[in-house]
Amino acid sequence: MKSNIVFYWFRRDLRLEDNTALFHSLKSGFDVKPVFIFDEEIIDKLPENDARTSFIYKTLHKIDADLKKIGSSLLVKKGKPQVIWNDLLKEHSCKGLYLNRDYEPYALKRDKEVTFIFEKAGIPVNTYKDQVIFEKSEILKKDGTPYVVYTPFKNQWFKLFDEKKHLIEKDSSKLFHSFLNYTASFPSMEDLGFKVSTITVVPYKLDKLFNYDEVRDFPALDQTSYISPYLRFGQVSIRTMVKYALKTNKTFLSELIWREFFMQILFHFPNVVTNNFRKKYDAVSWRNNETEFEKWCKGETGYPIVDAGMRQLNATGYMHNRVRMITAGFLCKHLLIDWRWGEAYFAEKLLDYELSSNNGNWQWAAGTGCDAAPYFRIFNPIEQLKKFDKNLEYTKKWVRDLNELTYPQPIVDHKMARLRALEAYKKA
Template sequence: MKKEKALVWFRRDLRDHDHAALSAALAGAEAVYCAFVFDWEILDALPDRHDRRVHFIRESLVELDAALRARGGGLIVRHGRATEEIPSLARQLGVSAVYANRDYEPSAKQRDAAVGQALLTDSIDFHTFKDQAFFAGDEVRTQAGHPFSVFTPYKNAWLKRLTAADCAEWPCRGEFTGADLAGVPTLSEIGFAATDLMQLGIRPGMSGARALWDDFRQERLEHYGERRDFPAVKGVSYLSVHLRFGTISIRELVRAALQAKDPTWLSELIWRDFYFMILDHSPQVVGSAFKPAYDAIAWDNWPTGLAAWQAGRTGYPLVDAAMRQLNHSGWMHNRLRMLVASFLSKDLGIDWRLGEQYFAAKLNDFDLSANNGGWQWAASTGCDAQPYFRIFNPVTQSERFDPAGKFIRRYVPELAKVPDKYIHAPWLMGRVEQEAIGIIIGRDYPAPIVDHAAARKKTLDRYAVVKPTA
């Protein structure tokens, strides 16, 4: 007979269904409390009080609270240091155990270790579960028992390990209890302000995730592989921010991906697990190259170049359009994330870590594992990275993935009148042609900040320090 009381600590899993920690608590306790902490350790590090991610979380919590109240419970929301608030709340409620889903970021692992130790002193158990990853890092290993560092063999082992049981939904049935339910604080009460989240059409919460998922699953999943690389085409899922904050379950997505005719989207979900695993087992990637030899690369200290890249003023239209999309919306198409990362590190010769930091500040869907993995992939410093000599050509990438310049014209409107012939390299227009359309390169739109061919040669020389081990 169930007699215990339990506390479920929500973090990046803001839903009331298919939730591993919640399922376990409901199955093992007669009364289950639910809590979320706006953690000072995280919020105080944010440079902008108008942060869409905090706004997204807050609105998602309102929906989660309503869903839990409809089931007899509700969400206890605290604002403070999680390492103090969770043990204090557990003591106050008299629970015998706290349940949470695992996080793989180094700071989160340190936080959870501190919380577990504090709970232990009060004889309160701390149970953690795999939920945000489909397979955790220890579940998919080489035959020798080591973590993988190359994606394709990892993917093959991931698929080989997969069973129907892994895809099963965690049932969340049982008795909830409400206590100290003051509701979710306003943004201003936690020191933040409203953003343009709604104006951008970003719908938070489980309902927002469901609407996007239904649209993608019904309309685009079967064509994902053929459409995903074209930023002017509605081809991707746009679910990344919902996966980041757990308003939808990874298991539900994997189940659908396994049934799709095209395996491409499943591969993208496996990449997500791969980067979780890398971060979990190699926390040194935060701030350092996965391949230590690449830390010997001498990057250029070029503040003007970095600022031009950040502002979308490099003179390369597709790079600039991508950066302006990021600055405007907090999101960037994945193909373009690879392009602009390659451009920063290999055309401008600027340390990839500066680009990683800029993305971390701007992306609504910022996830340390994927962001770090993607940047190290583009800079050729990471696990299974593109070879150092593979350098994206920003013009040919533009011609291939935005052939009509539709995406460019949307985000770089000063180029709207440029003929298709020149939209990817407008500096090739003659002066007479420029004057005829009222666009003077160097006045109305920047001339290229670097020559790609010359930059490519310089990059190959720069990476020569690690060629023998590449």
């Protein structure tokens, strides 16, 4: 099929509304052919019934249905993006590629290779900022270096933030006539080699955010928004969320800024993916006991709040934020297991897994990160339970055998583990 078109490449921006690169592609003067690629480099590392794959598939199906209402379609492919774009360029007379920027190390490498393919063919690649308010080097210290402490970064974020400039939503609805008029059949899950997951993504609830600062630490209240997977895959734009947070809750806005802080840390210091941000902690002598790690993964540590969090994660792909801190701290400090083990397990299970935030928060918990909890801050899981789930409502929901003889004894004594961790970190 030959025609003068431009491609729009959906990635982590799975929406037709308020989508920067899509908006500009529709204004290009050419017909727009939207494409999504299930990248084998990513997909092949996941189980065939991964919940996130099912979530993306369901979202793409809805986008395709919306496009079919206006006489267009979404082209869905699976494979290596570089190979697929090479093939598509042979089939089409193309005038440009439009996409929103991604900042993770693998994405940067992939996008550089795809850009080379297009530019070699004399076709421009148009990239845009979309998933953040500030990107790359837009927020720097006076000496031109990136911030590595959150509070000064946040202060500068607010200093540079202009509601009129940064929260302009891109209304594409009047431009939908620019989508290419054609029909493509939408592949089934089986066609793509996927199976439907038994884990589903919960609908988000923004009405929960009004008193977020007062209730966010108490898992039994279940007063979090569940927005994170939708923000991760771009079903909701960051502009919409910041606008909403400004009106409702500044604490929630701070969480959105933490997300951008960790993104710029990853962009400027990509070695954090596999290395401690603070090199001095390279000398920590991790115990890395595989049996204890397995018990932590299964939620069988004998510490109820830790076990409740891990069992919630395994069953649903979610874990309450306060409980994430407790479970991560327990693995690193009580069991002296390398944060990278825990980070990889969360990456496999979390529906809202995002490399920058997962890495940043694990390094925070381990005390090895840029703006980390000091090494001597060691959460007492017994006190945390009393403080944040004193009636055991959350804990009993997930640890059904809490009062049974089958429930395990604590795998480690808190007092001993605390002293052991302090000693290991001091030595390092």
